[in-house]
Amino acid sequence: MEKPIQELLKKTISRNSDDLLECEIIKLCNLYGDIVYVEALRQLTGKTISACKSRRYWHEALALRDGIEKGTQYRLSIRAALLDFLLNRSSEFKNLVFIEAKHLDSIRHCSVTDGLTGLYNQTYFKTLLGQNIPLRRRIDDSASALILMDLDHFKLYNDCCGHVAGDEALRTVANIIRDQIREQDVAARYGGDEFAVYLPKVTKSVAFAVADRIRQAIETTAFRGQELLSGKRLTTSCGISFFSEQTNDVNLLIDLADKELYNAKRRRNSISPSNYERRRHQRHATQALLECYLTDLTITETAMVSNFSSTGIGIWGNLSVAPQERLKLRFRKPFWSDDLEIDGFVRQIYPDKDTNLHYLGIEFERSLDDCTNFICSPLVKSSMTH
DSSP states (O other), rough: OHHHHHHHHHHHHHHHHHHHHHHHHHHHHHHTHHEEEEEEEEHHHHHHOOOOHHHHHHHHHHHHHHHHHHSSSSSOOHHHHHHHHHHSSSSSSSSSSOHHHHHHHHHHHHHHHHHTTTOOHHHHHHHHHHHHHHHHHHHHHOOOOEEEETTTHHHHHHHHHHHHHHHHHHHHHHHHHHHHHHHHHHHEEEEEEEEEEOOOOOHHHHHHHHHHHHHHHHHTTOOTGGGGSSTTSSEEEEEEEOOSSSSSHHHHHHHHHHHHHHHHHHHSSSSSTOOOOOOOOOOOOOOOOEEETTTSSSOOOEEEEEEEEEEEEEEOOOOOOOOOOOOEEEEEETBBBOOOOEEEEEEEEEEEEETTTTEEEEEEESSSOOOOOOOGGGGEEEEEEE
């Protein structure tokens, strides 16, 4: 969440538009919950405050700003209102030490990130986890997942190749993780050669797919000196745990992921649970139109459906998107037997040079009970499985 808020602040500050900032914060909160307020306050004031307090402070600071404007006709900026509220109307600021602005961002960044990889450090990762997970059930019913991963035989790699190569390998792994996750996902260097990734609002199959993509990317990367290892390559093992009614405690979630990681380390270059049930869903080849939107609803495109299942869809269209990007899909009558609106994530992109169209394989954020309820009977061509 750090990067989206940084980009939002850059955009709104350059335009001197607090109204835009206020509006965009609301949109992000509707998507990701109160963790947005936590990160916004951290970047605007330098304070890390609990999710519950952050939401309250944000709205009370805006109310303070509006009250001042009504009485004086002078409108404070959101940042000034927040600082005034925290300083004079809460107990958050004590024993103030003033720091030059040019040093503040550096200090703030160093306090929450790992110096070698640039990922969050374990302390801040656990803080975010503790603030975010209890909110998930209150926001929606979508799942969340925690991935713990550990490089296989990394001590031997360090001994064979040296600590300079080891540090270089850790930075490379951090970059691989960044490339394989979404902006709202949270990645951290958990300690030594261990990494952690928190995936909010994902299905179990998506969490497994993300872990496997990271595992494969590390396995196929040419690390300096890896030929000295017995397996001739540097690999990783992953343990996954899932947020549920039974595992809604942060420490329990971490403990379960750690136990699964221990199981994966027995086999090396693997993911646990290894017996993860990846269901096979009937996929229907059909032809019908639907509307695709980026999540901010600013760009829309009509696309032709190629195949449709309860967990995903394949479409042809002109929409320019990136892997793992989130899309909103709208099915409308008369092309479909019933209206449907659902979010999904881009998992595959295949360009067609002859038509300049792109085939997109999209996985739904939530599975449908029966996709055939939405398909007009004459349009069903055939069936296959995936």
